[in-house]
Amino acid sequence: MRILVLGGTGWLSHEIAVTAVARQHAVTCVARRADIPDGARSVSADRDRDDALASVATEHWDAVIDVARQPGHVRRAVRDLAPVVDRYLFVSTASVYADHAIPGADESAERLSPLAAEVMNGLEDYGAAKVAGEDAVLAGFGTERTLIVRPGLIGGPGDPTGRTDYWPWRFAHPAVQGAVLVPEAPELPTSVIDVRDLAAWLVSCAERSVVGVFNAQGPAVPFPEHLDVARQAAVSDARPVSAPGGWLLERGVNEWAGPRSLPLWLADPSWYGMNTRSTDRARAAGLTTRPLIDTLRDALAWRELQPDSINRGAGLTDAEERELLAALAGPAA
Numbered sequence: 001m002r003i004l005v006l007g008g009t010g011w012l013s014h015e016i017a018v019t020a021v022a023r024q025h026a027v028t029c030v031a032r033r034a035d036i037p038d039g040a041r042s043v044s045a046d047r048d049r050d051d052a053l054a055s056v057a058t059e060h061w062d063a064v065i066d067v068a069r070q071p072g073h074v075r076r077a078v079r080d081l082a083p084v085v086d087r088y089l090f091v092s093t094a095s096v097y098a099d100h101a102i103p104g105a106d107e108s109a110e111r112l113s114p115l116a117a118e119v120m121n122g123l124e125d126y127g128a129a130k131v132a133g134e135d136a137v138l139a140g141f142g143t144e145r146t147l148i149v150r151p152g153l154i155g156g157p158g159d160p161t162g163r164t165d166y167w168p169w170r171f172a173h174p175a176v177q178g179a180v181l182v183p184e185a186p187e188l189p190t191s192v193i194d195v196r197d198l199a200a201w202l203v204s205c206a207e208r209s210v211v212g213v214f215n216a217q218g219p220a221v222p223f224p225e226h227l228d229v230a231r232q233a234a235v236s237d238a239r240p241v242s243a244p245g246g247w248l249l250e251r252g253v254n255e256w257a258g259p260r261s262l263p264l265w266l267a268d269p270s271w272y273g274m275n276t277r278s279t280d281r282a283r284a285a286g287l288t289t290r291p292l293i294d295t296l297r298d299a300l301a302w303r304e305l306q307p308d309s310i311n312r313g314a315g316l317t318d319a320e321e322r323e324l325l326a327a328l329a330g331p332a333a
Contacts (some may be wrong), residue, residue: 170230181240
């Protein structure tokens with residue numbers, strides 16, 4: 001197949017290109033930078049430009065795979081590629097949904113309103129921007145030529161956010177011997193889809209001409225179980241030390257991601273449905289996911305090799321962890 005990857009240098013798009021090359025497809029990557037996978041052809045382009053895809057719009061493609069988040073990028077790609085591409089595979093997000101409270105909701109759930117602008121102002125527009133991208137692809141290619149995939153949290157080796165490698169790393173490197181601070185969230189579901197599994201399924205969908213709209217997530221796992229798997233991946237004897245959510249919020253600990261956070265934690269139960277969406281449709285279409293421990297073990301191994309492994313953009317620093325554990329323990333007897 002002739003596959004056009006709009007990207008190839010980012011985390012997911014690079015993995016998609018690697019997978020497609022390994023399956024002997026003719027892969028072309030359109031990106032600003034040239035550090036694309038070996039075996040792929042590079043086309044340098046800035047998608048902020050109106051004519052970014054002019055050179056590839058003169059060729060025929062069996063499939064295009066697009067991970068763009070800016071509506072303008074997607075709208076221009078649809079405009080230029082609809083005459084020369086058989087199928088458009090658009091990687092959207094579970095963030096397109098308007099409500100994250102309902103467990104098991106499927107792809108028919110209500111979405112946010114699409115972002116009218118060409119460029120999103122910040123991450124608060126992310127879900128609406130992806131809705132706009134979905135609408136653009138469907139308008140230009142129709143349901144018979146479109147695959148829309150809505151992943152949940154993507155994890156594994158190379159995670160640029162630090163969210164999915166933080167917990168195995170922290171258990172492997174406790175700031176206080178034998179103890180790891182965790183939020184008290186026994187009912188919180190977590191879900192991680194390995195970037196390699198997602199990439200493999202996307203390429204497989206291109207090969208099999210799969211169309212439709214699909215949620216793509218890993219199995220839902222209770223947060224305490226996720227932590228236990230992370231501890232096993234780290235081969236650690238450190239034990240979780242739970243702190244109430246309100247206590248953590250009062251001390252400036254953030255949820256989900258970013259600095260001074262406890263990754264994957266959601267204090268508000270109205271968000272719990274985000275990690276329990278139905279993936280029946282995707283699994284019927286061939287999506288398979290590896291065991292969580294393999295994802296976390298490989299993510300940890302990758303992180304250990306990075307020069308900035310201590311601070312990967314999410315989690316607590318050692319100093320913050322020690323301070324909070326000391327406060328939780330209270331005055332010495």
